[in-house]
Amino acid sequence: MRVVIVGGVAAGMSAATRLRRLDERAEIVVVERGEHVSFANCGLPYHLGGVIEHRDALLLQTPESLAARFRIDVRVRTEAVAIDREARALAVVDLATGERSWLPYDRLVLATGADAMPPLPGGGTPVHQLRTIADMDAVLAVLEAAPEGAPVLVVGAGFIGLEAVENLVARGQRVTLVSRGDRPLSRLDLALSEAVSDALERHGVELLLGTVVDEVVAGGARLSDGRTLDAALVLDARGVRPAARLAADAGLALGPRGGIAVDASHATSDPAILAVGDAVEQRDAVDGAPALVAMAGLANRGGREAADAIAGLPVAAAPALGTAIVQVFDRTVAMTGWSPEHAAAQGRPHRVVRTHPAHHAGYYPGAEQMSIVLVVDEADDRILGAQIVGGAGVDRRIDVLAVAMRAGLTASSLVDLELAYAPQFGSAKDPVNLLGMVAQNRASGVAAAIAWHDVEAAVAAGAVVVDVRTEAEHDRGAIPGSTSIPVDALRERLDELRGREVIVHCQVGQRAHVAQRILAQHGVAARNLDGGWLTWRAGDRARRRARALEHA
Structure with missing residues (x-):
């Protein structure tokens, strides 16, 4: 059996090496239009900045090393230009000589990756x-x-x-x-x-x-x-777009997002041709809709699964969560699944939980605050997505939440997760557990909340905002028009709030939860500002940026 693979980086090389481990007899040919195969493209910016000191550290394999260990025929500077599906042959061009030839195949794997956007207009600067x-x-x-x-x-x-x-x-x-x-x-x-x-x-x-x-x-x-x-x-x-032209020119079906359409075993509309990596459309893990998710982890997983399918092993590709993480100077940003805005755009009824916990016990030196957003299905408490910005500890929590989504856990059940604890690593109530507690309170009706971006309209309709932080905290910065009533003084000032729509807030939401429960049990309906002052302040600043752009 001859298997020809187009593309020699993450998805393509994962397919090639996995297939060799499964089938010693197969003839495996990889064509790659670039000079290098199996290189660490995610590390490129870090060599630019000197974090990765040696360029050679990015070159994971060479055609020679792949031939020696895996008996794979890797042809660099070779571009695939056409597919003859009836003849089961791939036309390739040697970019050094311009010579065109045909490679017959029994199975073809397209790991063509993604293309850059059209060039910027003009010139004169590199x-x-x-x-x-x-x-x-x-x-x-x-x-x-x-x-x-x-x-x-x-x-x-x-x-x-x-x-x-x-x-x-x-x-x-x-x-x-x-x-x-x-x-x-x-x-x-x-x-x-x-x-x-x-x-x-x-x-x-x-x-x-x-x-x-x-x-x-x-x-x-x-x-x-x-x-x-x-x-x-x-x-x-x-950004990038799926490199799907080779597939489209061969008459293979594309999906609605412009990527190559594949089934759960990575087969295209031609059963002899598989496609993996950034060129294909994934299934969204939340609603099953076609999605473009250009992530190295998914590309490697897809390549491995394509090899399994060729070798006759059962394959059922899991849908994509789009789990990702990036460092921006002293901030770490991570996400999985849907954002609140995407859920709203899809018309999905949902709740949003916002917290600002420390990454480990606050009494242990070096605790760093993170901001977490959890998106929860209104009907069944299913986790739709999560996003975190902070310093240390962000990576651990986003991975726990991604696993929880894959396992189908509800948001309320996060409270029951038994996570490793010592003061230098976390808290007895881990930030993930705290999300579950807030979600559980919302789902059960114990706590009512309002989003930061709805406060302005609520105040215009007559609501009163009560800041339950200390007066010193209120003086350092407050929501315009808010009233300062520290939580410890709230019981003595209930008469000021009876008969009014009340929004309570503190710094992050915990003291305001206590205030909301006090008010509720004294007959005063109140909503807690989700994420507290920190969320409102950040949201207000971001909204001002956005509004400034609209009027620029």
Whole structure:
């Protein structure tokens, strides 16, 4: 059996090596249009910034090492250009000689990955992406030839753009980040995004949201806001789209999002052809809808499963949660599943739980605060998604929540998870347990809540906002028009609140929960501001940014 694999990075090489471990007799040929195979593309920004010191550390395998250990025929600088499905043959071009030839196959695996967006218009300043070893080398060559601290323009505030920004700053470059959207990371909750914007600006990055590059010009770029920025380099990180042209030209079915359509065993509309990685459409884990999820973990998993399917093992690919994490200077941002905005856009009735716990016991030195958003199905308490921004401990909690989603746990059942505890690692009530407690209170009707972005309308309709923090905390910053009644004095001032719609809040929501329960048991209906003052302040700042963009 001859298996031909198009693409030699994450998905393709996972398919090739797994298949060899399952079938010693198969003939396996991998064609890769780039110079390198099996390289660590997620590490590229960190070599740029000097975190990964040696370039060779990114080169995981070579054609020679793959041939020696796995007896795989790897052909670099070889581009697949056409598929003859009837003849079961793949047309390839040797990019060094221009010679075209045909590779017959019994099974074909398309791991073509993703293509960059169309080039930015104009020219005169070097424009590069950061997706391959060659890209990284080209970026380094420009920076090393430029004056020390030369300005760099990064276009796109997704994962690659943010990682590039951090590492360019580490090199001493003056960095401007331009993004079409109203926040860094389009999937990120608006209130959480403020911490990312703040981290960028605190580290000297000029952040231009709601802005695009109209034209690259000599010495810089002209922006949609009319400004022309100086730049020795423009780093294009606007995102990717599925590299599905080879499949489409062969008549293979594409999905509604433009990726290659596959079934649960990664087979395309032609049973002899499988497709994996960033080129394919995944199934969303929440509602099963087609989704584009360009993640290295999913690509590796898909490659392994494709090899299993070719070898005759049972395969049923799990849907995609889109679990991801990125570091932005001193902030860690992680997410899995749906955001609150996506749930709203899908018309899914949902609750949102917001907490601000410390990553380990507060009395143990070094506790760092994190902000967590949990999205919960209104009808069945199912977890729809989670997002976290903080310092230490974010990675551990997002992984627990991703596993909980995969296992089908309800939000309320998070309270029952038995998680490892010692004061330097967590708390007896872990942040994940605390989410479950809040979710349980909401589901049972014990606690009523209001979202930060609904406060303004509620106040306009006659609600009173009561700040139950101390008077000193209130004086340092408060919601406009709010009344200060510390929680310990609340029982003595109940008459001021009877007959009124009351919104209570504290710093993060815990004292306000006590206040809400006191009021409820004295006949005063009150709602707790979800996530407290910290959430309202961050959300208000982010909303002001967004409104400023609308009026710019």
